[in-house]
Amino acid sequence: MRIIKDMGLKEPYVAITNVDYSSLPDDISAYFYNSEQIPTIISLACEDTNDGKILCAGAFMVQLLPGADEDFITKLERKAEAIRPMNELMKGGMSLEQIINLLYDDMDTADDSLVEEYEILEEKELKYNCDCNSERFQRGIMTLGKEELKHIFEEEKEIEAECQFCGKKYKFTENDFEDILKK
Known part of the structure; x- marks a missing residue:
């Protein structure tokens, strides 16, 4: 399991810990106990x-x-x-x-x-939304490099990528990568 904490620094703090239990709450609790005491x-x-x-x-x-x-x-x-x-x-x-x-x-x-007093430090209304977008997926696909992209488009008319969080699908054609492919 990867824990990402934004502590207001330049980069978020990232920790990786084992998933040893059958539930997310137990795994997160174990992370806090073992990693942060x-x-x-x-x-x-x-x-x-x-x-x-x-x-x-x-x-x-x-x-x-x-x-x-x-x-x-x-x-x-x-x-x-x-x-x-x-x-x-x-x-x-x-x-x-x-x-x-x-x-x-x-x-x-x-x-x-x-028996200790408790204090509610924060309450938040949460809503489910995903901030995925076409540009982010396109940048990720571009990391495959020019040669790999050429090879893919020789065999396929388009590349389809699916967001693992919300399930939205993005389709890209060779035209979407013409800048990198022309170089």
Whole structure:
């Protein structure tokens, strides 16, 4: 799995980590624990209809601050496993904040050091869109080089490329590469 973090520097930070678990939240949590030494719980939910329309989608991430007791995250993980799946809670009308409150509700408070206050740092409305475009695909195809492009167009009338994220297809003909082919 490749993790790309934009930290406001010239180039984004890129980390590559193993995919050892059967779920994306577990793999991302493992990345944070192993690579950044931050105990993390992540929950993702997406519920759609048979025709692909999204009914509800949401996610939350809980991370321990430095110095916090790691037993707390273990208790929180157990609580997350004990409640209904997040997609069911969201379909039932619960907001993400209500789900977080549910996680914290009824925590064993015999040891107050394990129950910590939480703060919602950010909420974002997400929408699915892909920023692919013809020019980006054309630049990628141009990296094949002049000779390879000539060879392809000797056998095919066009090159078809498909975006792996949104499935949009782009078709290019020899005319689209005439500048590089004439050189």
